[in-house]
Amino acid sequence: MRHAARLLAVLLLAVLCLQLWFAGRILLMRAVAPQSTSFQRSEIARLLVEKHQVAWAQQWVDDEQLPRTLKRAVIASEDDGFAGHGGVDWDAIQGAWKRNEKAQARAEARKARAPAKVIGGSTITQQLAKNLFLSGERTLLRKGQELLLTLMLEALLDKRRILEIYLNSVEWGEGVFGAQAAARHYFGRDAARLGSFEAARLAVMLPAPKRFERQPGSPYVMGRAGLIAGRMASAQLP
Template identity: 45%
Template structure:
């Protein structure tokens, strides 16, 4: 039976309100509460991977891991407001020339995607990602963004967050990571299914060496809280 006008409108209004309210509630909640699960974790679970995920606070993560992640993924993290416009411009130019819409994403954008959205490179997904990026930059701040990022990002098949990754790959906690170990973990972030931090290919070893150099060059004021 078809819904009559008033009821149909109330249901539609309720659906719209819920679609707006739920993300806002999660944004506020995740500002202080650990993120328990992400869409990617659920997708990987369906694909046959387990979920190895242990949350640790920012202060329990070795500072060199924070610097290594920034050196590998987003060198301008402390100076931008969520977007690296130079990288975005290059990606859009490539798309205009007929290429595939590609990355150029900052740590803030990756965090927004990891926590709230699904993998993919569609314009719709990127548009939603932009909105969440502005929100977390405004509501969370840099320190919280890095804390959530390093606790949610995929470091291997079914391995999420730096604590689980450090124990899985090196048998230590996130706070005991050496500079080389941190660089190896950061080096696999572009493709943690293909690459391994504990069994690095020649490419991963070379890339990790470059990350080590960049991480050493990052001073105290160049990583969160970005003073």
């Protein structure tokens, strides 16, 4: 029993030290932009293994240089409650859970071999927490750590900084990271010069950038971008 208790104490201490390390990294982000994210490093490794080279585009731009059109478009598309929630949108998670259950039931009824599409309910802060620190595996332990990181981000950074880091580090295509690289890659101009519809097109790509990169002007992207452009005016900025 004593051995088990000591082992448990060591494990709890290790978990606490890990959380303190995460908190320290996040505190540093108040003043220093992250040089890379966990997701980006995993992508570099993948590209080296699969293609033996890394074609990479990323350039940090400060919050003042990020256009309000893009901020509104991403919020309208990805997380319309961003400015008001505490990092987790429980209603969205519940809705996504129900939709996934229905999709799974339909797949089972059809005896489909392919798994049902998983619909997420992650907020911008949750996506940033995952991209910054975590792997892509889907386990309860990883999801729990994502929740803790999300709460840390919300407690230690303000919303404007969270959105600034997100827009500068999120993937917009293979080897294309951040708003500046995306604006130049798809439209040949700086992010600060993006129009409303161009910003909406970039926002639509975020859930599956590698897939949409093949056809950035597809009917789905254009149609969805029109809807997002119409919702941008009501998107609340932090």
